[in-house]
Amino acid sequence: MRINCPFCGERGNDEFSYLGDASVVRPDASAPDAADAFYAFAYERRNVAGPTQELWYHSAGCHAWLVVTRDTRTHEISDVKPAQDIALERQNSASTTP
Amino acid sequence: MSDLANGLRAEQHSAIVERPDVAVTHISARRGMLAGLNDAARAAFGVEFPLTPRALDAHGMTIVWAGPEQWLLIEPASKGVDPSLQHAKTFSGFASVVDVSDSRTIFQMAISRPSDVLVQSMGIDFEDTSFKPGDVAITHVSHLGVMVWRLPDGRGYEFACARTYTKDFRSWLDRF
Numbered sequence: 724m725r726i727n728c729p730f731c732g733e734r735g736n737d738e739f740s741y742l743g744d745a746s747v748v749r750p751d752a753s754a755p756d757a758a759d760a761f762y763a764f765a766y767e768r769r770n771v772a773g774p775t776q777e778l779w780y781h782s783a784g785c786h787a788w789l790v791v792t793r794d795t796r797t798h799e800i801s802d803v804k805p806a807q808d809i810a811l812e813r814q815n816s817a818s819t820t821p
Numbered sequence: 822m823s824d825l826a827n828g829l830r831a832e833q834h835s836a837i838v839e840r841p842d843v844a845v846t847h848i849s850a851r852r853g854m855l856a857g858l859n860d861a862a863r864a865a866f867g868v869e870f871p872l873t874p875r876a877l878d879a880h881g882m883t884i885v886w887a888g889p890e891q892w893l894l895i896e897p898a899s900k901g902v903d904p905s906l907q908h909a910k911t912f913s914g915f916a917s918v919v920d921v922s923d924s925r926t927i928f929q930m931a932i933s934r935p936s937d938v939l940v941q942s943m944g945i946d947f948e949d950t951s952f953k954p955g956d957v958a959i960t961h962v963s964h965l966g967v968m969v970w971r972l973p974d975g976r977g978y979e980f981a982c983a984r985t986y987t988k989d990f991r992s993w994l995d996r997f
C-alpha cells in the first residue's frame with residue numbers, strides 16, 4: 724500500500740504509523756450525557772466494510788498527521804488530507820452551527 | 822565485481838564527506854505566522870522559505886524544507902559564533918528558532934548524477950529526471966531517519982541524520 728502524503732508525495736506505508744479511526748470527535752465534557760459520550764468516544768468503533776477515515780502519521784517522513792480515506796474492502800485510497808485542515812473544517816462548521 | 826564497478830565504487834566512496842563546521846538552525850513557523858515569516862525572510866535573505874520539499878541557496882546558506890512550515894538553515898560555522906541567535910532576532914514572533922548543530926550530521930556526496938546504487942537504495946525515486954537539483958525528501962534508510970536533498974547547483978547530494986546515528990548512517994553510505 725502506498726500513501727500520497729500531501730506534503731511529501733507518494734511513499735510506501737512503511738513510512739507511516741496507523742493511529743486509528745479519524746471520524747470520532749472528542750465529546751463536550753460539560754454535556755449532561757458526557758460519561759456515555761466519552762465511553763463511546765474511547766471504546767466504540769464501527770467495523771466498516773467500505774470507505775473509512777483513518778488517522779495516519781508520517782512518522783518516517785515529514786511528521787504530519789493525515790486523514791486518509793481508505794476502502795477497507797479494496798485498500799483503495801481515495802483521499803489524503805492534512806489532519807490540521809480537517810480539524811479546522813470541523814471547528815469552523817461547529818462554530819457556524821447554532 | 823568488475824574492475825569498472827570497483828573503480829566507480831572507489832571514486833564515489835571518496836566523494837562522501839561529513840561536512841565539518843556547519844551551523845544548522847531549525848525554523849518552525851508559529852501558527853498563522855507564515856506570511857509575516859516570509860516577509861522577514863525576504864527582507865533578510867532576499868528569498869522566501871520554500872513551501873514544498875525544495876532547497877535553495879541564499880545569503881551564503883542552504884535553506885532546506887524540513888516538513889510543513891519547517892526548514893533547516895545550513896551555513897558555515899565560525900568559532901564562537903552562533904548564527905541561530907541572529908535568526909532568532911530576525912524571525913522573532915514569527916517562528917521558533919533552535920540551534921540544532923549538535924544534533925544533526927550533514928554528509929555530502931559530490932556526484933553530479935545519481936549512482937545506480939543510490940537509485941536502488943532508498944524508497945524514493947532518485948532517477949535524474951525525477952529528483953532534480955533543489956529537490957528534498959524526508960525518508961528513512963534501513964530504519965534510520967534521514968533528510969536528503971540534491972544541491973540546488975547540481976554539484977551533488979546532501980544527507981542530514983541525527984548525530985546519534987552518524988556512525989550507522991556513515992556505514993550505510995560507505996556501501997556506495
Ligand SMILES: [Zn+2]
Nearest residue numbers: 728731781785
Ligand atoms: Zn509527509
